[in-house]
Amino acid sequence: MRIFPKLLLILLLTSAMVLSLLYALMQWSFDRGMLNYVNQRQLQSMQLLSDNLANFYQEKGSWDDLVASSLQRPPPPRRGNRPSAHRPNQHRPSQQRDNDSRGNGPLEPGITRFGSREFGKRDVGQREFELRPPPPRLRINRTDIDYWPMLLALSAQGLHYPEDAGKQMDNRSAGSRNELRVTLLSQDKQRLIGRFKDNYNSKTILLNGDIIGYIALPPSKALTDEFDIAFVAENNQSIAVIIAGVFVLIFIITLPLSRHFVLPITKLKKAVVKLNRGELQTRLQVVGRDELATLARNFNDLAATLEQNEDSRKRWLADISHELRTPLAIVKGEIEAMEDGIRPLNKAGLQSLSEEVAHLQKLINDLNELTNAEIGALRYQKSTLDLTLLVSQSVERHQTILDKGGLLVNAAFTDQPLMVWADETRLHQLLDNVFANCLKYTDAPGKVFVTLTRNKQKAEIIIEDSAPAVPESALAKLFEHLYRVESSRNRKTGGSGLGLALCKNIVYAHQGSIEAFSSKQGGLGIKITLPLN
Structure with a gap:
C-alpha cells in the first residue's frame, strides 16, 4: 500500500475514534445531566407538600x-x-x-x-x-x-x-x-x-x-417518563447526525491535506530514481523549513556532491593519463633515438632514461599512496608525542636543503610541550611535503617562517614563504588531486600536484584541519590545526 492511502486511512481512523469517544462522552454527560434535572424536578414538585x-x-x-x-x-x-x-x-x-x-x-x-x-x-x-x-x-x-x-x-x-x-x-x-x-x-x-x-x-x-x-x-x-426518554433519544440522534457531519467534513479536508503532505515525498522518490539512473543534475525545489524541506536540501547537497565527485573522477583520470603519458613518451622517444642511431647508446643516454623511469616510478608511488589514504588503507600507528619536539626536528632536517635553495628559515615555537595523539611517521611526511612545496615554488633568495602555538585545546602549525604568491582563486584548489597553479605542467618547476592532496588526507586522519591562505611575506601560507591530547 502506498503512503497516500496509508496516511489517509490513519487520519480517518483516528478521527473516527476521537469522534466516537466524543459522542460517548457527550451522551454520558447529557444522560447524567438529565437525571440530575429529573431529580431536581421531583424535589420541586414537593413544594406543596413542604408548605x-x-x-x-x-x-x-x-x-x-x-x-x-x-x-x-x-x-x-x-x-x-x-x-x-x-x-x-x-x-x-x-x-x-x-x-x-x-x-x-x-x-x-x-x-x-x-x-x-x-x-x-x-x-x-x-x-x-x-x-x-x-x-x-x-x-x-x-x-x-x-x-x-x-x-x-x-x-x-x-x-x-x-x-x-x-x-x-x-x-x-x-x-x-x-x-x-x-x-x-x-x-x-x-x-x-x-x-x-x-x-x-x-x-x-x-x-x-x-x-x-x-x-x-x-x-x-x-429515566422512566416517556417524554424524558423521547427527549433524550431525540437529543442523542441529533448529536449522532452532527458527529457524522463532522466526520464527512474531516474527510473532505483530509483528502487534499494528505495529497499535500505526500506530494514532496513523491517528488523526492522520482528524483532519487533519476539520480540512480545517473542524472546527477537532478535537483528538488525547496519550499519551507520543515523536515521534508530539510530532506530536499540534503538531497540537493547529495546530488551536488555526487556530481562534483564525478567531475573530479573524470578530471583525475585525465590528469593521471597526462602525467603518465609524458614520461612514457620521453622514454619511448629516447629509446627510438638510440635504436635509430640518432643518440649514441652510452652512459649519458642510459642516465637520462634512468631519470625518466625514476620520475615515473615516483609518480606511480604517489598515486598509490594517495589512493590508499583516501580509501582508508593507509595505516596509522598513533601514540602520544610532543608536537613541539617533532616540528623542531623536522625544521632541523630541512634546514640544510632549504639553505642550498637560497631560503632562510625562521622558526618560533612555544616553550611548553604540546602533546598530541598522532602517527609520528605520517606527521613527518606531512611536514616534508609542505617544505618541499616551499622549496619548489619560492624564489631565491627567499624566506620560510615556521610558528607553532597553542589555541585553546588545539595546536596550530603555520608555515609561510615569500614570493611568488598564489592567486586567491587557486587557494581552495591547492589540495585537489594533481592540481598545480602553473598551466604548463612543467615538471622542472613543480611536482605532480599530489603532495598537498596527500597532506590533507593525513591531517583529516588525525581529526585536524588544513587550509591555504595568502602569506604576509608575499607567498603562500599553510595552516595546520591538530587537537591536543
Whole structure:
C-alpha cells in the first residue's frame, strides 16, 4: 500500500475514534445531566407538600402526631379501588347503597370525605385548618411520587384535604408510574417517616426562615417518563447526525491535506530514481523549513556532491593519463633515438632514461599512496608525542636543503610541550611535503617562517614563504588531486600536484584541519590545526 492511502486511512481512523469517544462522552454527560434535572424536578414538585408540612408543624409544634398517625394509617389506596370521594360522579348504585348503609350518605356543606373520614371547615375540637390545593401549573404527580402515606397521616390529624387533589394525583398514565416514596426527616436529618439513605436528595421545610425538617427522595437511576426518554433519544440522534457531519467534513479536508503532505515525498522518490539512473543534475525545489524541506536540501547537497565527485573522477583520470603519458613518451622517444642511431647508446643516454623511469616510478608511488589514504588503507600507528619536539626536528632536517635553495628559515615555537595523539611517521611526511612545496615554488633568495602555538585545546602549525604568491582563486584548489597553479605542467618547476592532496588526507586522519591562505611575506601560507591530547 502506498503512503497516500496509508496516511489517509490513519487520519480517518483516528478521527473516527476521537469522534466516537466524543459522542460517548457527550451522551454520558447529557444522560447524567438529565437525571440530575429529573431529580431536581421531583424535589420541586414537593413544594406543596413542604408548605402543608410547614403549616402542620406550625399548628402542632412538632412532628410527633404525624409520626404516630403514620404508624396507624390504613393501606394506601390503589388504582381501581380509590376512595369514592375522589370520584363522586363515578359511584355505582351498589356502592352508593353500601355507603349509605355505613353512614356515608350525602355530605354537609363544607365537608369533604377522604376515605372513611369526613372533615372540613367544621369544628373538630381544634382550630380550623385547610390544605391548600396545588396551583394550576404545579400539579401533584401521584404516579411519580408516592406520598399517600404522609397525606393519610395528615388527614388523620383532622386536616382538610382538597377533593380535587386526588384527581390531580390520579390522572396520570399507568405506564409512567414510579414506586418512589417520600421520606420525612427532622431538622437534624433523623428519619421520621419512610426510608432513608445517604444518597437521597433532600428538600428543606422552612417555617419563618428556619429549617424544621427535610423531605427526602431516592435519586432516580434511570429515566422512566416517556417524554424524558423521547427527549433524550431525540437529543442523542441529533448529536449522532452532527458527529457524522463532522466526520464527512474531516474527510473532505483530509483528502487534499494528505495529497499535500505526500506530494514532496513523491517528488523526492522520482528524483532519487533519476539520480540512480545517473542524472546527477537532478535537483528538488525547496519550499519551507520543515523536515521534508530539510530532506530536499540534503538531497540537493547529495546530488551536488555526487556530481562534483564525478567531475573530479573524470578530471583525475585525465590528469593521471597526462602525467603518465609524458614520461612514457620521453622514454619511448629516447629509446627510438638510440635504436635509430640518432643518440649514441652510452652512459649519458642510459642516465637520462634512468631519470625518466625514476620520475615515473615516483609518480606511480604517489598515486598509490594517495589512493590508499583516501580509501582508508593507509595505516596509522598513533601514540602520544610532543608536537613541539617533532616540528623542531623536522625544521632541523630541512634546514640544510632549504639553505642550498637560497631560503632562510625562521622558526618560533612555544616553550611548553604540546602533546598530541598522532602517527609520528605520517606527521613527518606531512611536514616534508609542505617544505618541499616551499622549496619548489619560492624564489631565491627567499624566506620560510615556521610558528607553532597553542589555541585553546588545539595546536596550530603555520608555515609561510615569500614570493611568488598564489592567486586567491587557486587557494581552495591547492589540495585537489594533481592540481598545480602553473598551466604548463612543467615538471622542472613543480611536482605532480599530489603532495598537498596527500597532506590533507593525513591531517583529516588525525581529526585536524588544513587550509591555504595568502602569506604576509608575499607567498603562500599553510595552516595546520591538530587537537591536543
